[in-house]
Amino acid sequence: MGMAEPAYTVASDSETTGEEKSSSAFPEIAIGIDVGTSKCSVAVWNGSEVELLKNNRNQKMMRSYVTFKDDIPSGGVSNQLSHENEMLSGAAIFNMKRLIGRVDTDPVVHSSKNLPFLVQTLDIGVRPFIAALVNNVWRSTTPEEVLAIFLVELKAMAEVQLKRPIRNVVLTIPVSFSRFQVTRIERACAMAGLHVLRLMPEPTAVALLYAQQQQQAVHENIGGASEKIALIFNMGAGYCDIAVTATAGGVSQIKALAGSTIGGEEILQNMMRYLLPDSEILFSNHGINEIKSMGLLRVATQDAIYKLSSQTSVQIDVDLGNELKICKVVDREEFEEVNRKVFEKCESLIMQCLHDAKVETKDVADIIAVGGCSYIPKIRNLVMSICKRQELYKGMNPLEAAVCGAALEGAVASGISDPFGSLDLLTIQVTPLAIGIRVEENNFVPIIPRNTTMPTRKELSFTTFRDNQIEVLIVVYEGEGEKVGKNHLLGYFKIMGIPPAPKGVPEINVCMDIDASNVLRVLAGVVLPGSRHPAIPVMEVRMPTVDDGHGWCAEALDRTYGSALDLVTVQKKI
Amino acid sequence: MAFLLSSSQTSVISLLSLSFPIKQQRPRVLVNSVSCRATKVIGSENNSTNFYELLSLSPNNANINEIKKAYRNKALQYHPDVCPPPMKEESTRIFVQLNAAYKTLSDPMLRKEYDCELWGLTNNYASTLKMDEDVARTRWQEQINGLKMRSNRRMAQKEGSRGSKIRAQNMRSKD
Known part of the structure; x- marks a missing residue:
């Protein structure tokens, strides 16, 4: 930070989204940002293709969190954690994407109360109180502020690499976000000096990347020019989103969207509850020792879930302090049973989306599963079995698809054209909610x-x-x-x-x-x-x-x- | 011209004949207001283009793939996302029309109805393009269902108003 002059513009009350105000003769290519619940990435059209930007530690995927230490907060873009547990010491705020624009009666806010920072609710329908532990003091903040601090870091990182000021961005958002939540995202961007050129529901960003890939295949005479229908399943740490898209000639026509607030965080919390049934009561008073235990349990559980994607059972061995020890072998069946409701919800979302799109499974040409949870075998299987297929689409990196789509949209929305027609793209969006x-x-x-x-x-x-x-x-x-x-x-x-x-x-x-x-x-x-x-x-x-x-x-x-x-x-x- | 259209006319065709008085009152609103008047082909005396003309299709033999393709091509030309900012307002207006055209023509049932009304009123094709029996039957079924729903709703409404009368009385007595 510090290299970019802070030309911050804060949006006025009545205009959180801007009509295009830029009058510059040179179109600035908007960057694509995918702020995930757990990780974040930035990509940009470099003149011939989409390129993911890396931070100074050579990472393309950066942890979405902000640590409040002393006076200067620092986020996961620039900050180097000495250990995973540092993020869980009470000083770091994360999961802002699950908290932003929600009131304290929202179940998602309630499920965030056992995170290792303070989420306090009065249960009357006002915004929750959120605070980080700094030198044994709970220092208050807001999800918008945390997101803005994080975005400032991303902006600075992109400016250093692209050697130009960054203002315009295309951001991906969950399908289930309300318009009120969208204004909170826009507010955070405005606080960070960014102008939101477009917001894309995450699976529609993936759909745009798919449309471009199909278009290229046509140019290279691999595929036919006829319409292809794809089902996109996108599940990250915070949200599960589905889209059905009809693609031809670079046009991605969204047929239907479906989304819900279920994700890896839910799976993680279910497992934590399974390993330590009274964990919520245990951690409810947020003392320093409890936060530490909570952090240890979180890390150990997360680790076990990752391992269960590639192995059929896992040994969990963790000392939480205060004479609390967990020593247990968990196998994949147990894991799937503990999270049965999550998987059932995924299934019903897919069914609903196909139904709304008026598409039969036999008409679906490709099934695309992206997002961190798409590595979970049960998720892959359920997506394939609903669509009666043996395999998933292979042409995309599950963690990078959404940000690549956002970067493509950024280039298209900035009026950039490509001599090879790679940017002759269009997404026809639909309203995600009535x-x-x-x-x-x-x-x-x-x-x-x-x-x-x-x-x-x-x-x-x-x-x-x-x-x-x-x-x-x-x-x-x-x-x-x-x-x-x-x-x-x-x-x-x-x-x-x-x-x-x-x-x-x-x-x-x-x-x-x-x-x-x-x-x-x-x-x-x-x-x-x-x-x-x-x-x-x-x-x-x-x-x-x-x-x-x-x-x-x-x-x-x-x-x-x-x-x-x-x-x-x-x-x-x- | 009527101010706004009555709710219940849910058929696509009637929805398309909206027009908004806001235009005259506040010209600034024009930027975002979409008047679909140009698509008001049915029963209107103005000489606007019909759905086939909008999509540059031949009405007689355009098949579903041609309709989809025409819609996509037009969307690439007229979607506000691909048009330069000064064109945004105009392109929004056109795109909403294209959408209405696509929605109608890509649905076999709606297309048949549209064809009947279009040719029935503007040409003398009515005799050659008789409304299919199944279309008529489905329409009839829809009307029956509509009537049932309406009477159910009306019943519910009556009960609702009784309940709220009592509530209102309670409120008054509290004061």
Whole structure:
């Protein structure tokens, strides 16, 4: 650090994502960054191909963590750990990708409470308190801050190697991220002086790399030019994401996405619980000795899981201190049984994605399994058996595929072309989650269903819930739950001044628009029957509008208004 | 022209005939607003292009592979991601239309319906392109299902409103 002048720009409240502001005549090639829950990598189009950047220790994959020591935090890009355990001393914060943009009622936050740093929850729907242990003091931070510190290091590393300032990036994100979480990622990037040119759900980045490979095969007359369907399974430490893509002529048309917050971390915690059943209670008070024990158990378990990918049983032998010793042989069957639910969830996600894509397994040409968990034999087997195949696609490095795809997108989005046509690529994205509003009885009505091709614009009509209702509350949610409580709150606004009329008469039209920059706007207008013009000015609100503590917001709205300002779905008029 | 379209018209064709008043009110919004009016071929008097013309296809014999290929080629030309920033607004508009065209023509059922209405209204092909019996039957089935769903929802709604009336009363009495 220190070589790059900190030309940091912090995004304003209303504009966390930018319209392209660069006016430079020379297009700067955006770099691709894959910030994983556990590891991170950076790649860039070097003029003829994608190249992964290495840190000064010659690593392409860098641990995603930040250590708070004395006054200067340092991350896994530049920092050299003397030992794995140093990361588990309480001073290092990691897994920020699982924590970012989540409230303290979120199960994922709760499962992070036995990490060796402090994750404190009040269980009221506000952001959790996160702190690192520095000189025996819990020093508070936020996931955004930790991510920003880490990104600053990545930026500096890339600037040294590419000998130019870096501003534009393409970042990969999990499919299941809500739009609120996306704004947190963008905020972290802005804090680090980076401008997010595009965010790609991880498997769609892999899909783009696949599209390029297929295109090259056509050029070299290896494959035919006809459409190929691929299933992409991407499971890392934090998330499991699936995509079905139809590819031809360099166009990757995403048919469906599915994602969940299950990953290696879940598997690791299941195993830790299996090895030491009361570990959570044991570690709950986060004393220095407990943190040390927790760290030791984590390292030993992680090690055992890695070994079980290549051998059928493993001997675990670890002294956790405080007269706690674990000495156990675990075989692969036990491991698979302990994590049965994780594997079942993977299966159901694949089935759901194929179903949503309206694709039969026989039509799938290639099955691509990437991410750290794709090395687990059970995962490979389940992916192959669902698709009734004997083998997986071989043309990709499972750990590098997503970042390579992001780098390709970075070059394409920067307007770079390649004389050999290697960048004549396009990803046609879909919405990973449905977006809709709350209606009576806390029901969720999707306006833009999931897997809708973007950009898009959709609308539905609603009406008032009671006679002479002059105000309605539009509460926007994202997710798949039938009740709004299961979904992510994105924002809310009120329509006022509706001319008094019996219930069911005013027509309240709610329209949702996702533009080319993936910005969501919600528009709402009111018309009375017999009129051709809106009764009051149309409201246009850019979403999300919620700040932290959105769980809290939803409850407050409910407490204050109840159903007084509710909407009702309109039935078809014939 | 009607302000916004009524919710329940869920068929693709009716969804395409949206148009938005926002355009006139706030010109800035134009950047991101997508008007699909150009695709309003059915029953409209304007002379906009139809889905086949949009995708540069021949309506009589375009097969599914040709439709897919045409869509991809057009996407490579008009997707906002591949267009220069000043073109973004226009390309978004075009791409949304292309999408609607692709969605309809790549679905055999929707395509048949579209063809019937297109030729039925703009040409005298109606006599040669009779609506297939199975299309008619499926439509009928859909209507029945729609009616059932509607009556179920209406029942649920009635119950809902009763419940909330009580709740509202409770709220008032608390005050």
